[in-house]
Amino acid sequence: MELKGEKVVLKSIQSTYFRWFLSWFNSPGVIEQFNFYLPITKDLKERWVKELTEEKKTFFVIVAFDEQGRETEPLGTCGFYNFRCRDMVCNFGVIITDEVQWRKGYGVEATRLLVDYGFTVLNLQKIESGVLATNKPALRLHEKLGFVREGVQREHICTDSGNIDLILFGLPREEWEKKR
Numbered sequence: 027m028e029l030k031g032e033k034v035v036l037k038s039i040q041s042t043y044f045r046w047f048l049s050w051f052n053s054p055g056v057i058e059q060f061n062f063y064l065p066i067t068k069d070l071k072e073r074w075v076k077e078l079t080e081e082k083k084t085f086f087v088i089v090a091f092d093e094q095g096r097e098t099e100p101l102g103t104c105g106f107y108n109f110r111c112r113d114m115v116c117n118f119g120v121i122i123t124d125e126v127q128w129r130k131g132y133g134v135e136a137t138r139l140l141v142d143y144g145f146t147v148l149n150l151q152k153i154e155s156g157v158l159a160t161n162k163p164a165l166r167l168h169e170k171l172g173f174v175r176e177g178v179q180r181e182h183i184c185t186d187s188g189n190i191d192l193i194l195f196g197l198p199r200e201e202w203e204k205k206r
């Protein structure tokens with residue numbers, strides 16, 4: 027399955043992307059935003075990749091178009107996890123794994139495609155997420171997409187620079203519909 031935008035297309039994860047998935051987990055600039063701290067072993071990576079294709083998660087690779095309109099290698103991934111079926115609420119995550127590609131609008135467009143898919147196809151009633159208070163790009167991304175700050179878990183995440191607040195964001199279906 028594909029979700030096509032102007033700059034990027036989201037492609038459902040297949041085995042052809044597994045090698046790419048296993049390659050980026052130890053990129054420090056990316057990983058530090060996700061509160062990973064234990065060593066990321068080959069076995070662990072393989073388990074994660076397997077889990078990405080299970081039904082309870084919905085993940086895509088993000089592929090951009092070059093100047094000729096050709097598809098590039100994957101430059102990130104995004105998806106839903108932690109589904110709560112009765113409430114139809116889940117969390118989302120997005121990563122542009124190649125830092126050279128940051129600030130080109132890929133993150134916002136990919137997340138917009140994902141959010142639209144979540145509300146229209148998966149029939150979600152609300153999408154939520156938590157962002158480190160120091161993660162300016164992610165804070166901005168949430169604001170641009172209409173997510174509203176719903177709370178703060180104070181000094182919630184331990185990092186090298188001390189304990190950091192986790193900002194909780196939510197986007198209920200009705201608010202998304204009004205902003206479409």
Ligand SMILES: CC(C)(COP(=O)(O)OP(=O)(O)OC[C@H]1O[C@@H](n2cnc3c(N)ncnc32)[C@H](O)[C@@H]1OP(=O)(O)O)[C@@H](O)C(=O)NCCC(=O)NCCS
Pocket residue numbers: 055056059119120121122123127128129130131132133134135155156157161162163164166167
């Ligand atoms: C968050 C992330 C996905 C954003 O991807 P991106 O492709 O660079 O995002 P975009 O280019 O669409 O830009 C998003 C907005 O953030 C802004 N932004 C980017 N970097 C910024 C920074 N260092 N400081 C302030 N704003 C920043 C952009 O300018 C843009 O806002 P604008 O259109 O008003 O100028 C990317 O930084 C990333 O992968 N980070 C690591 C993983 C992560 O933190 N994921 C989110 C976890 S919830």
